[in-house]
Amino acid sequence: MVKPIIELKNITKRYDDGFTALENINMTIEPGKFYSLLGPSGSGKTTILRIIAGFTDATEGTVIFEDQKINDLPANRRKVNTVFQNYALFPHMDVFDNVAFGLTLKKKPVKEIRERVLNALKTVQLPGYANREISELSGGQQQRVAIARAIVNEPKVLLLDEPLSALDMKLRKDMQYELRELQQRLKITFIFVTHDQEEALAMSDEIFVMNDGKVLQSGTPVDIYDEPINHFVANFIGESNIVPGKMIDDFQVEFVGKTFECADAGMRHGEKVEVVLRPEDLDITKPEQGKLVVEVDTQLFRGDHFEIVGYDEDGNEWLIHSTNPVRDGKKIGLTFEPEDIHVMRFGEKEADFDARLEQYEED
């Protein structure tokens, strides 16, 4: 295993009014990877960033940076830099002075500062903008200056606090590619805070899904998408059909009154579970050939696919993504493969979940 660059051990953050923002957070960050902290607002993801940056203290727990405990190290002496949500560019300085800020403080030679600043601006595709005032820049350009201001200091870890949230859709998509590309080129560890699941899935090597001050699940985007640990994660990451079910036996699950073959195991027989089926995994067929039969209620054209909502005989709602349209009110059959079914236990902890998955996947 690679030596971690940052470790958070049992981090808890409690405010004076008793509000617990973070509860027993454990995280291991390896160098050179792109991490995302993903969660709804108020889930504590930004608080983690602020603790790593040194803007706020953890109430309990240890922050370790390259084997050194840094709980008491002030922000200005930590080898991390931050890209702030609203960029926090200094309005009284031009682009050059903003980017040069960190290097000037370190009293680097003027020539070196000039060279590195211009280089950083080139990296973020803003060559020739050095003498612009901040107020003359568009949101996307300010965003790039904020990134240049951070990376010019060659930090070991770059913290990004929802840096794309203020940009419009198109620009945000472009910046996702650019950020990912930048991270791979510079080989800096990125810790990226976002509430946008698409953004996290697209860019990350590893995602921490958070809610209510806890990390619910961590893993690669594919793992988290395919095997969400619970209802919250399944719902938050992508769209899903979640129905109650019962585990009949290993690899056999019952829902909507029928028994299906599935790819999950390691649970008690007869245990009540939740079953996830992703809308894009449901294929439309003739009613008599379908494993499920639903009546189409509405459909929306989303450009690259149709989003169909239907109800089965028991009144369960099913969301289906299909490249072909269907007729409203028509009965259609739905088929899916055993691997498309994902079974979730109630209240399973991440460690138990991972252990169980490992156990039967080896078989």
Place this chain on the structure above:
Amino acid sequence: MKKTRSFFMVPYLAWILLFVITPLILILYQSFTNSAGQFTFQNYVTYGTSWVYLKMSLNSFWYALLITVVTLLISYPTAYFLSKTKRQQLWLLLIILPTWINLLLKTYAFIGLLSQTGSVNQFLTFIGIGPQQLLFSNSSFLLVASYIEIPFMILPIYNAIVQLDPALVNASRDLGATNFQTFSKVIFPLTLSGVKAGIQAVFIPSLSLFMITRLIGGNRVITLGTAIEEHFMTTMNWGMGSTIGVILIVMMFIIMLLTNDRKKKHREVIVDEKETL
């Protein structure tokens, strides 16, 4: 729509015309007349050649500067810590409260405090170094004038500090700045507008202080304000009084211009650079 809006302006325009513009014209007119009412430049010549008036002007300027510096030194840290405390509204109220009390009352209160038998001298006597002559000295004038002006310095600075985005302070520290560097490179430059507003609010009125000079300063400090009062009320030389008034107004304008937020230097924007976005 436009008509109704200008109609609402009428009371204020009338007010300005009667009590601002007309007096200004009258002062300007009178500054060019002698006691017989004839047109003359003599008042300005007298002002420019007389050592007495020059000294008075310098005196006014010097004391206004001292008062401004003293209030600034006290107000900036106060405003800064005020912005960090809980119960800011209560503290603000306590700072604003004295400004609601009549200036004359506050001045008389200081006479009581600083007089030979006042509480300050009682304390000095108690610790064995009194009583001292406190009243009618330059320093007591400075003290009382600063006391009166302090709220007008604190408030604009406080407003500027509160408006400062805390993320900028974090950004500065994040980039390696110590607390002192953050203050000198980020916090102070970005709250300078408040400081300038405070200087305007303190320096300009301090130029023409006259009552405190008499009651607290004991007429040892003669400022332009005192001079105007003397010319109008005692020597009845309205022409000369008006001339000093005009000079005072000119000084105020100069201060306004110096402390106004200059428009950002216009920079050549490179236009041949293709936008990357």
